[in-house]
Amino acid sequence: MMPFLLALFVLGCSVIHCGGVSKHPVILVPGLGASQLWHKKGKEPFYRSLWVYPHKTIFKLDSLVEDMKLNVNSSTGSTFDDRGHTVKACGFGNPKSLTGLVTSWNPFANPYPKMTSSDCDGEEFYEDDSDFDGMNKTFLKMLHNKKGANHVGHWLGAGLSLFDFCGSKIKDYAKKIAGIKNTWKNVHYFKDLIHTLEKKGYRANVDIKGAPYDFRKAPNELTEYYRSLKRLIEDTFSKNGNSKVVLVAHSNGNPVLLYFYNSVVTAEWKDKYIRAHVALGPPWAGATKTVKLMVSGDSVNIPFVKGKRLRPMQRSWPTVAWLMPSPSHGLWKEGEPLIKVDHYSYGVGDYRHLFDDLGYPDGYRLWQTVEREAVADLSKPPEVRELHVFYGINVPTAGHFVYTRTSFPDSDPKTVDERDGDGTVNRRSLEAFKKFRSSKFTNITHHAYPGKDHMDVLRDQRVLSFITNLVFSKEPALPPRHEKSRFPNAASCCGSGWQVPMLTVMVLGLVSTV
Ligand SMILES: *[C@@H]1O[C@H](CO)[C@@H](O)[C@H](O)[C@H]1NC(C)=O
Ligand SMILES: *[C@@H]1O[C@H](CO)[C@@H](O)[C@H](O)[C@H]1NC(C)=O
Numbered sequence: 001m002m003p004f005l006l007a008l009f010v011l012g013c014s015v016i017h018c019g020g021v022s023k024h025p026v027i028l029v030p031g032l033g034a035s036q037l038w039h040k041k042g043k044e045p046f047y048r049s050l051w052v053y054p055h056k057t058i059f060k061l062d063s064l065v066e067d068m069k070l071n072v073n074s075s076t077g078s079t080f081d082d083r084g085h086t087v088k089a090c091g092f093g094n095p096k097s098l099t100g101l102v103t104s105w106n107p108f109a110n111p112y113p114k115m116t117s118s119d120c121d122g123e124e125f126y127e128d129d130s131d132f133d134g135m136n137k138t139f140l141k142m143l144h145n146k147k148g149a150n151h152v153g154h155w156l157g158a159g160l161s162l163f164d165f166c167g168s169k170i171k172d173y174a175k176k177i178a179g180i181k182n183t184w185k186n187v188h189y190f191k192d193l194i195h196t197l198e199k200k201g202y203r204a205n206v207d208i209k210g211a212p213y214d215f216r217k218a219p220n221e222l223t224e225y226y227r228s229l230k231r232l233i234e235d236t237f238s239k240n241g242n243s244k245v246v247l248v249a250h251s252n253g254n255p256v257l258l259y260f261y262n263s264v265v266t267a268e269w270k271d272k273y274i275r276a277h278v279a280l281g282p283p284w285a286g287a288t289k290t291v292k293l294m295v296s297g298d299s300v301n302i303p304f305v306k307g308k309r310l311r312p313m314q315r316s317w318p319t320v321a322w323l324m325p326s327p328s329h330g331l332w333k334e335g336e337p338l339i340k341v342d343h344y345s346y347g348v349g350d351y352r353h354l355f356d357d358l359g360y361p362d363g364y365r366l367w368q369t370v371e372r373e374a375v376a377d378l379s380k381p382p383e384v385r386e387l388h389v390f391y392g393i394n395v396p397t398a399g400h401f402v403y404t405r406t407s408f409p410d411s412d413p414k415t416v417d418e419r420d421g422d423g424t425v426n427r428r429s430l431e432a433f434k435k436f437r438s439s440k441f442t443n444i445t446h447h448a449y450p451g452k453d454h455m456d457v458l459r460d461q462r463v464l465s466f467i468t469n470l471v472f473s474k475e476p477a478l479p480p481r482h483e484k485s486r487f488p489n490a491a492s493c494c495g496s497g498w499q500v501p502m503l504t505v506m507v508l509g510l511v512s513t514v
């Protein structure tokens with residue numbers, strides 16, 4: 001809970017300046033799978049919703065996979081959509097596409113704002129109403145009895161968890177199904193944060209902005225996105241009384257921003273426009289789960305579906321290659337297994353061999369290219385003035401995957417969990433910010449929440465309070481870049497009692513099972 005006095009103070013402040021305290025505009029950057037994507041083929045006049053469109057997820061999975069798949073250029077290791085197939089994260093700038101992930105359709109009174117044609121550059125978009133209608137009827141019929149309702153909840157929970165690489169397990173959904181509302185809760189994304197800020201006087205698309213992107217692509221192919229993001233930050237700053245922006249990113253949005261800080265903008269630019277970066281569940285150094293996506297694919301919890309069916313799209317995404325643990329980070333030791341096949345194992349140093357054995361040499365090209373052009377240099381401080389990192393720990397998280405000679409690479413493996421992580425991202429990656437702690441100009445705070453998973457951090461009350469507090473707080477005077485810093489060490493903050501002693505933090509990679 002927010003301290004009482006602070007709450008009073010904040011409630012009294014709904015204008016940009018209040019008692020000398022600026023209200024900082026907020027820009028949201030989503031993770032892998034968490035931007036709504038739209039597409040059109042050939043000369044189609046309309047954009048259609050593609051990701052996450054529930055009907056397609058449940059009933060037309062193969063066509064979804066085909067439409068989400070990229071082609072790899074074997075000579076450059078970069079990717080492209082089929083000629084005439086345009087995929088786009090519509091609604092750039094507006095946070096409404098980030099409240100939840102469902103692009104359309106809402107039989108229950110739920111709060112997802114619908115995207116309109118203006119969100120796709122003014123072009124009309126089209127939803128497959130016949131599908132939609134059929135599904136509506138089916139579900140309404142099923143809803144007539146409790147058993148049917150459970151079924152619907154189950155399907156929705158499973159289908160909609162597509163975005164959710166964190167692996168909220170089917171059994172969790174089953175538990176929650178008694179209240180379908182709870183299943184919906186799992187498809188809320190930045191909604192809780194947006195609503196919290198709105199209660200304090202923020203307005204969507206004025207001082208809360210959203211920066212969705214084609215999450216299939218890694219930073220080496222996000223040049224246009226970075227250009228738009230830079231412009232969005234500058235515009236948001238100037239349209240809000242020259243008040244600096246607070247960036248809030250979830251999951252993959254964080255390494256995407258790290259690249260932006262390190263390779264796109266200058267220190268002076270960051271000082272001028274960025275107040276702070278709040279990182280939620282950041283895979284700074286990837287996650288082992290992505291290696292499984294390359295090998296046998298991941299069903300993302302869709303019932304009765306094998307990972308292999310989704311593999312063609314997952315394998316083709318530069319982001320997946322980019323999030324494979326990199327040998328250059330030194331967080332995974334060379335001999336440490338990521339994939340085991342009988343007694344043989346592949347680690348971070350064996351990707352060439354692995355892709356050869358998979359018969360997927362384009363995967364290696366993809367990986368080589370992102371490794372060369374976009375791998376995060378963790379020794380390089382991001383040099384934003386404040387970085388606040390929030391993440392779950394003590395949740396079993398995939399450590400490596402075990403196949404037999406016959407199950408490799410087409411069947412789902414046995415997952416061997418590491419003891420620590422947030423259920424999706426390994427702890428050593430969440431805490432890789434410690435590698436860039438030595439920056440003189442960045443005040444880094446970190447907050448580890450035991451038992452909270454990759455999605456929980458998005459709606460944890462402590463996180464929401466921290467952000468509310470931050471956006472209304474006065475910025476500390478900046479130490480000049482050319483002088484000695486007044487932050488000799490990163491501050492560990494907020495007295496939550498959750499901080500993890502450094503020593504424990506260093507003991508990485510211990511393996512356990514669920
Ligand atoms: C692959 O990239 C090269 C170099 O940019 C280009 O010349 C070639 O046409 C591309 N191949 C395909 C299939 O797009
Ligand atoms: C879904 O079906 C119900 C009952 O047939 C109907 O009242 C409702 O308008 C439909 N919703 C949409 C969005 O078509």
Ligand SMILES: *[C@@H]1O[C@H](CO)[C@@H](O)[C@H](O)[C@H]1NC(C)=O
Pocket residue numbers: 386443444445470476486487491493
């Ligand atoms: C670092 O940021 C936190 C959160 O905004 C703040 O409480 C703390 O005072 C800052 N530390 C320094 C040294 O400015």
